Amino acid sequence: MHTYTNAFVVTVKESPNDAELVSHQLMIRAGLIKKMAAGVYTILPMGHRVFQKMIQIIRDEMNAIGSAECTLPVTIPADLWKKSGRWDKYGRELLRFVDRHDRPFCLGPTHEEVITDVVSAYVTSYKQLPMTLYQIHTKFRDEIRPRFGVMRSREFIMKDAYSFHDSAESLDATYAAMQQAYHRIFERCGLTVVAAQADSGAIGGNESVEFLVVAACGEDSVLVNTEAGFVANSEACPTLDPGIVHHVSVPPYAMIHTPNCPRITDICAYRGIQPNVCLKSILIMVNDAPIMLCLPGDRDINEAKIQRLVGAFRWATSAELTHYLGCSPGYVGPLNTEIPVWLDYGLKTQPHYTCGANQDDHHVVNVSPDRDIPHGQWADLKMAIAGDPCPSDPSVTVSALRGIEVGHVFKLGTTYSQAMDATFTNATGTRMPFIMGCYGIGVGRTVAACIEQCHDDNGLCWPAALAPFHVVILNLCPKNTDLDPIIQRLVAAIESWGYDVIVDNRPDSPGVKFNDADLLGFPYQIIVGRKTLDSGHIERKCRKTGETIGVSVTQMDVLKSYLN
RNA sequence: CGGGGUGUAGCGCAGUCCGGUUAGCGCACCUGUUUUGGGAACAGGGGGCCGCAAGUUCGAAUCUUGCUACCCCGACCA
Numbered sequence: 001m002h003t004y005t006n007a008f009v010v011t012v013k014e015s016p017n018d019a020e021l022v023s024h025q026l027m028i029r030a031g032l033i034k035k036m037a038a039g040v041y042t043i044l045p046m047g048h049r050v051f052q053k054m055i056q057i058i059r060d061e062m063n064a065i066g067s068a069e070c071t072l073p074v075t076i077p078a079d080l081w082k083k084s085g086r087w088d089k090y091g092r093e094l095l096r097f098v099d100r101h102d103r104p105f106c107l108g109p110t111h112e113e114v115i116t117d118v119v120s121a122y123v124t125s126y127k128q129l130p131m132t133l134y135q136i137h138t139k140f141r142d143e144i145r146p147r148f149g150v151m152r153s154r155e156f157i158m159k160d161a162y163s164f165h166d167s168a169e170s171l172d173a174t175y176a177a178m179q180q181a182y183h184r185i186f187e188r189c190g191l192t193v194v195a196a197q198a199d200s201g202a203i204g205g206n207e208s209v210e211f212l213v214v215a216a217c218g219e220d221s222v223l224v225n226t227e228a229g230f231v232a233n234s235e236a237c238p239t240l241d242p243g244i245v246h247h248v249s250v251p252p253y254a255m256i257h258t259p260n261c262p263r264i265t266d267i268c269a270y271r272g273i274q275p276n277v278c279l280k281s282i283l284i285m286v287n288d289a290p291i292m293l294c295l296p297g298d299r300d301i302n303e304a305k306i307q308r309l310v311g312a313f314r315w316a317t318s319a320e321l322t323h324y325l326g327c328s329p330g331y332v333g334p335l336n337t338e339i340p341v342w343l344d345y346g347l348k349t350q351p352h353y354t355c356g357a358n359q360d361d362h363h364v365v366n367v368s369p370d371r372d373i374p375h376g377q378w379a380d381l382k383m384a385i386a387g388d389p390c391p392s393d394p395s396v397t398v399s400a401l402r403g404i405e406v407g408h409v410f411k412l413g414t415t416y417s418q419a420m421d422a423t424f425t426n427a428t429g430t431r432m433p434f435i436m437g438c439y440g441i442g443v444g445r446t447v448a449a450c451i452e453q454c455h456d457d458n459g460l461c462w463p464a465a466l467a468p469f470h471v472v473i474l475n476l477c478p479k480n481t482d483l484d485p486i487i488q489r490l491v492a493a494i495e496s497w498g499y500d501v502i503v504d505n506r507p508d509s510p511g512v513k514f515n516d517a518d519l520l521g522f523p524y525q526i527i528v529g530r531k532t533l534d535s536g537h538i539e540r541k542c543r544k545t546g547e548t549i550g551v552s553v554t555q556m557d558v559l560k561s562y563l564n
Numbered sequence: 565c566g567g568g569g570u571g572u573a574g575c576g577c578a579g580u581c582c583g584g585u586u587a588g589c590g591c592a593c594c595u596g597u598u599u600u601g602g603g604a605a606c607a608g609g610g611g612g613c614c615g616c617a618a619g620u621u622c623g624a625a626u627c628u629u630g631c632u633a634c635c636c637c638g639a640c641c642a
Binding site for chain 2: 012013014015016017018020035037038144145147262263264280281282283293295299300301303314315316317318321328329330331332356383474476477479507508509510511512513514515516518527529530531539
């Protein structure tokens with residue numbers, strides 16, 4: 001029999017003041033997790049049960065689409081990561097260390113290299129494809145700033161699946177099946193998710209969809225237009241060419257003196273103009289050669305778009321700025337320079353702009369991009385924001401939502417298989433690299449997102465699918481042994497109906513038990529106490545609605561219909 | 565990595581400015597009695613390297629310096 005004593009129920013009244021999110025506070029107060037270091041958590045028994053239920057749902061759905069579970073090592077030799085090229089590219093999120101023989105290793109933040117290595121050792125023919133492997137295991141990413149409990153931790157549990165194919169069509173089929181499975185998984189957890197077009201980021205590849213739980217505390221921003229059926233991560237959302245041609249005549253551009261105006265806000269204040277009529281110029285370095293990016297003064301660069309356009313890049317240093325343009329930061333402009341220039345489509349909106357003059361304390365006014373920057377190439381450079389025209393229907397605009405990224409699917413293509421020389425023989429007898437997909441779900445983050453959606457002032461309020469126990473029996477008079485047989489019969493009956501049940505057997509006062517039961521959020525409470533002895537009735541209370549129903553101990557079977 | 569803040573009992577905090585009995589409070593914990601349908605009452609009790617180290621001083625939780633951990637904000641957009 002599960003009791004509060006043996007199940008390690010460790011609730012606390014006050015949560016540490018470093019917990020900001022409701023989900024983080026409640027997970028600590030209910031004794032689900034305990035912090036060990038920044039972004040590193042112990043999952044306590046109550047939390048473990050919730051995680052296991054989540055994991056079992058994921059496992060069911062992964063198995064249902066024919067993928068096979070395995071467990072990949074957390075400790076990965078550097079050589080494998082050097083093969084894919086990521087040992088040098090991944091940066092400091094990758095926790096590296098050496099063993100006693102000074103051999104370099106890393107803790108796996110993701111497992112494309114490992115799985116590619118494993119599969120290429122065994123799969124040599126197209127006849128063995130397609131195939132999908134997955135694991136549900138611990139990952140480590142040395143986040144710049146872990147926060148929000150298990151929502152953004154450094155060590156975390158993730159379901160990651162990898163599929164291998166001999167054709168793009170085959171990948172498409174698995175990619176679609178996986179998304180269907182994701183929708184079923186999140187639905188079974190009681191979560192409402194949106195699927196958004198996303199940027200594939202550090203993983204690489206060419207197409208990806210992100211699954212987000214809409215929540216104010218979400219760290220991701222998505223842009224949506226429901227009528228147009230459009231949902232995209234703001235990082236991945238295109239901005240459109242407005243196609244405006246101006247017919248007003250703009251006077252020739254002219255340099256003006258603008259002392260101490262290095263920032264857009266300075267020049268706006270000095271000239272009495274708005275940021276959207278300023279042209280912001282940014283110098284980047286690609287393979288140590290300068291490239292200039294120009295965009296409207298009120299908009300921000302989208303680094304992912306730049307990377308797609310020019311490849312890997314870095315921001316120019318002040319010294320490089322001075323070397324190539326002869327001015328300090330703040331006075332950069334696209335005129336009179338041999339440096340290649342990219343112009344954001346947004347610069348077609350106004351007939352003319354004010355921009356830096358490549359000379360300290362000077363700007364240029366009346367700059368008409370088409371006329372004055374003929375060497376500039378037009379492109380989409382900026383971050384999309386709410387109010388921009390919707391990419392799938394420019395007659396409407398997009399609005400912004402915050403979301404928690406709980407799942408992500410990617411089409412990797414041959415990025416890893418080519419780098420690692422992982423090949424098979426196809427039907428015509430030629431060797432070709434595997435076409436791959438990869439698919440992740442953050443287990444802890446999904447649990448936390450679920451709590452963000454399911455709680456009230458009294459505590460957690462689990463959906464039946466994730467509750468650590470479906471039913472709690474509150475024994476209000478634990479010293480009265482007359483109640484013991486009733487409780488034993490109840491436990492046996494409830495378990496025979498297929499529900500898990502825990503008994504609060506502590507010698508505390510009733511108020512403590514009611515409050516803890518509410519805090520822990522079991523879907524149903526069964527209350528047994530003096531009233532039971534007096535009247536022969538037990539009570540069943542629904543956590544979510546507060547609805548209470550009395551049931552005679554002589555007719556326990558009717559309880560079954562009140563527990564779902 | 566830059567800026568700010570905090571480390572005192574298991575948890576939440578006071579005390580630090582202005583050095584001076586035995587370092588306090590609430591919750592939790594232990595013993596006993598009475599309680600027991602929404603965080604019980606009384607009585608008694610235990611628990612501290614005051615983050616670590618060095619320094620100043622007759623004397624340091626308190627002052628100085630260094631280190632460390634944790635939290636918050638920001639992070640190449642000129």
